[in-house]
Amino acid sequence: MRGNLLNDHRRIVITGVGLTSPNGNTLAEYRANLLKGVSGVVWFETRYMGKVLAGVCTYDPLKYQMKKEVRRGTRAGSISIYCCQEAVADAALDFHALDKNRVGVYLGITEHGNVETENEIYNLSRFNYDTKFWSHHHNPRTVANSPAGEVTLNMAITGPHYTIGAACAAGNAGVIQGVQMLLLDEVDVALAGGVSESIHTFGIFASFASQGALASHPDPTKASRPFDRDRNGIVCSEGGCVFVLERLEHAEARGARIYGEIAGYHMNSDASDFVLPNAQRHVECMQAALKRAGIASQDIDIVSTHATATPLGDIQECQALRTVFADCPKTHFNNTKSFIGHAMGAAGALELAGNLPAFEDGIVHPTINVDHLDPQCEIPNLVLNTPKKLPRVDYILNNSSGMLGINSVVIVNRV
Amino acid sequence: MTNDQIRQAILQIISVIAPDEDLTHVKSDVPLRDQLELDSMDFLDIVMELRKRYGVEVPEADYGQLASLDSCAAYLAPKLKDK
Numbered sequence: 410m411r412g413n414l415l416n417d418h419r420r421i422v423i424t425g426v427g428l429t430s431p432n433g434n435t436l437a438e439y440r441a442n443l444l445k446g447v448s449g450v451v452w453f454e455t456r457y458m459g460k461v462l463a464g465v466c467t468y469d470p471l472k473y474q475m476k477k478e479v480r481r482g483t484r485a486g487s488i489s490i491y492c493c494q495e496a497v498a499d500a501a502l503d504f505h506a507l508d509k510n511r512v513g514v515y516l517g518i519t520e521h522g523n524v525e526t527e528n529e530i531y532n533l534s535r536f537n538y539d540t541k542f543w544s545h546h547h548n549p550r551t552v553a554n555s556p557a558g559e560v561t562l563n564m565a566i567t568g569p570h571y572t573i574g575a576a577c578a579a580g581n582a583g584v585i586q587g588v589q590m591l592l593l594d595e596v597d598v599a600l601a602g603g604v605s606e607s608i609h610t611f612g613i614f615a616s617f618a619s620q621g622a623l624a625s626h627p628d629p630t631k632a633s634r635p636f637d638r639d640r641n642g643i644v645c646s647e648g649g650c651v652f653v654l655e656r657l658e659h660a661e662a663r664g665a666r667i668y669g670e671i672a673g674y675h676m677n678s679d680a681s682d683f684v685l686p687n688a689q690r691h692v693e694c695m696q697a698a699l700k701r702a703g704i705a706s707q708d709i710d711i712v713s714t715h716a717t718a719t720p721l722g723d724i725q726e727c728q729a730l731r732t733v734f735a736d737c738p739k740t741h742f743n744n745t746k747s748f749i750g751h752a753m754g755a756a757g758a759l760e761l762a763g764n765l766p767a768f769e770d771g772i773v774h775p776t777i778n779v780d781h782l783d784p785q786c787e788i789p790n791l792v793l794n795t796p797k798k799l800p801r802v803d804y805i806l807n808n809s810s811g812m813l814g815i816n817s818v819v820i821v822n823r824v
Numbered sequence: 825m826t827n828d829q830i831r832q833a834i835l836q837i838i839s840v841i842a843p844d845e846d847l848t849h850v851k852s853d854v855p856l857r858d859q860l861e862l863d864s865m866d867f868l869d870i871v872m873e874l875r876k877r878y879g880v881e882v883p884e885a886d887y888g889q890l891a892s893l894d895s896c897a898a899y900l901a902p903k904l905k906d907k
Contacts, residue, residue: 475844476843477841477842477843477844477861481865536876541875542872544872545868545872546865
């Protein structure tokens with residue numbers, strides 16, 4: 410049983426999910442494709458580099474935005490608006506009746522502004538680098554709060570908004586920020602998660618390529634292959650996922666459907682390397698989250714791994730997982746990036762969302778594209794290539810980590 | 825460019841920067857902001873597009889000259905006479 414969280418007004422629950430993933434624009438579509446083994450990775454044309462492998466979203470921006478909003482804003486902002494609107498609709502909140510001063514928007518981002526700056530420099534190159542052709546839209550598009558700010562403009566939200574820059578740990582970090590603001594009674598509803606528009610700049614592909622960490626494969630659907638012996642790097646993706654978070658008493662009072670409760674969380678820093686994860690710090694992060702939740706590692710049913718399919722990173726995470734879950738026969742492990750690539754700032758939130766339906770159906774979606782499991786990535790109960798039904802799922806642990814050594818863990822339990 | 829060509833050029837620019845607007849009934853003698861949802865950032869876009877497309881500079885002090893299609897034509901005609 411959970412030990413240290415709390416009475417009902419300090420218990421935080423998920424009551425809505427809005428997402429766009431390379432393989433689905435609703436949770437139902439996304440989950441179905443995770444269970445059917447459907448990848449969202451395709452060939453994608455990018456400036457200077459030509460065709461690259463990427464996860465590309467197909468949501469309709471005009472579902473919630475005017476054309477002018479789309480033009481003036483950013484792809485990250487558009488994704489954020491879509492996800493927040495979908496999450497609010499999914500939560501069946503009476504949004505018009507809500508006090509908008511008590512709604513907060515907390516979105517994790519890996520980075521923001523690279524896309525817009527690259528576009529401006531490219532535009533400038535066509536005018537002999539004369540800076541009078543630099544757009545007045547550049548500053549509002551590139552301020553770090555931009556994606557969350559676009560949401561407040563679109564939805565007339567007057568509570569706090571900001572983004573949380575946390576590399577690829579950002580999706581969880583956004584959720585954690587939302588939880589903390591609810592616990593501090595700063596807001597009554599938190600729209601929290603993560604977004605990424607990173608595929609719209611060549612730089613992220615070029616940098617991973619220079620690092621020797623960009624995936625290549627003749628078949629896009631096979632390119633993202635965490636834990637496989639022949640993995641060769643990351644598939645970059647765009648996407649977004651936003652949760653409606655509320656206090657349990659608030660959710661119950663309005664009869665909301667509850668996807669799960671935030672049981673525990675933790676973030677820490679490796680303090681050891683710019684890019685290479687540190688297994689020991691990852692262990693400590695998971696253990697601290699378990700402690701906050703008041704449970705043991707044996708209580709976890711599903712671990713959603715972060716693994717990105719880099720040769721070294723996957724090994725580091727598996728080493729950490731073997732330490733924390735050394736004697737946990739009921740714990741199962743999966744990975745979402747094998748389907749959709751690495752959605753950067755959205756990754757943690759999307760990966761959590763895709764596992765939440767397991768509380769209802771008891772099914773662990775698999776890790777796909779594992780033809781030859783790397784012996785250094787062997788973990789008991791790693792669910793490979795086909796889904797696995799469990800008798801019951803009570804706890805999900807969601808791992809994320811990112812560059813500069815940042816780790817985030819969120820644990821969710823069935824309510 | 826003739827005054828009518830200038831009016832059409834401004835409307836074409838507005839169709840790009842305000843793509844949700846119906847421009848079929850815009851009156852040329854009425855201020856654009858009284859007929860369309862245009863804000864200060866949109867007017868900066870018009871100024872930028874004039875710079876990009878026609879090499880025309882509109883100093884900030886003259887922004888008021890772009891209020892309506894007719895005032896745009898009157899103000900820009902000397903600048904665009906050879907375009």
